[in-house]
């Protein structure tokens with residue numbers, strides 16, 4: 001295997017034991033740091049009745065309590081501007097980002113110079129794993145400003161030596177011009193934007209996106225690119241290979257990257273972050289083995305500004321394997337959605353991404369666009385689940401299509417649903433993250 005396959009060959013091909021040895025030692029130092037520097041954790045550990053001596057081996061980590069996003073929010077409110085959980089001195093912090101919260105108030109994440117180096121390293125490893133090389137010209141058509149994976153992607157892509165083109169969001173004309181004039185080879189964006197932009201190029205520029213010559217699409221920030229039917233459509237639209245990455249605004253911009261074999265995202269944080277998968281109901285740590293599903297939990301191993309222990313990401317993932325023909329030894333997974341997105345219909349857990357997969361698989365009769373309509377706040381939904389689906393402009397038997405979608409969802413997900421078909425172009429498109437659920441109850445009372 002040529003070493004150019006890997007950015008950091010030694011750690012990417014190390015055995016699990018070798019990686020764990022590094023993690024065990026680093027976690028000991030991170031805990032020393034927490035007990036010495038973090039007011040948030042000092043209080044938390046005291047309340048949990050746990051001390052530094054309780055950690056000796058890696059397996060002792062499960063004795064420590066989880067950290068949740070709500071705790072970080074409360075900590076920031078209690079001690080502004082950055083929160084009690086900040087363990088670095090303010091003048092050692094070189095940059096702040098914020099996570100895209102849904103609650104309105106930004107949730108800040110600061111980094112020191114050393115933290116920035118770690119972010120660059122994991123982000124670069126993820127891009128390299130996805131097939132980014134020095135010769136690539138990358139259109140960054142994703143958030144650039146407060147978004148954690150904006151400037152961090154710039155640093156990472158530049159560190160590989162590739163050319164970074166900072167387009168940002170909502171700038172399709174600029175993106176198209178840059179792709180054409182610079183002869184770009186790759187694009188980094190959300191899968192929703194890749195879909196939107198392909199439609200835009202056909203409609204506004206009267207061009208076939210395939211003619212633009214992009215060879216690699218690096219997608220992230222939402223699950224779409226890992227949904228088989230959505231991926232197939234994107235690859236067809238662009239004539240490019242689609243891979244995806246996954247990160248977390250509170251831990252690191254990108255921590256997973258799918259290799260060019262396209263069999264799920266490899267963990268790329270080996271010596272920087274420890275990943276656990278836990279049962280979302282009872283919090284029990286699960287073995288990282290093929291077929292295991294649960295919530296992703298992160299522990300930082302050498303973070304200065306925001307060291308986090310057992311941070312609950314709310315990302316629901318499935319482990320696809322622990323080896324790969326590419327030679328990387330880190331586990332591979334697929335993210336199926338966030339706990340917050342999950343719906344429960346007749347006791348069955350349903351992620352909107354699973355519904356979208358079924359709708360997209362009926363392309364070209366459907367456009368792939370759909371919305372689940374919620375009359376009341378979830379996660380429990382009174383059956384049948386209401387879904388609005390766009391059918392394509394080409395003539396087809398609509399009654400048959402409606403029937404087929406309802407049957408397929410029932411057969412695949414074991415839930416009853418009622419489908420309303422609407423004509424192509426009816427549902428609003430999103431340039432950033434896609435919306436699969438329409439919450440009707442939020443606008444109730446509004447005129």
Ligand SMILES: [Zn+2]
Nearest residue numbers: 259324326328
């Ligand atoms: Zn691989």
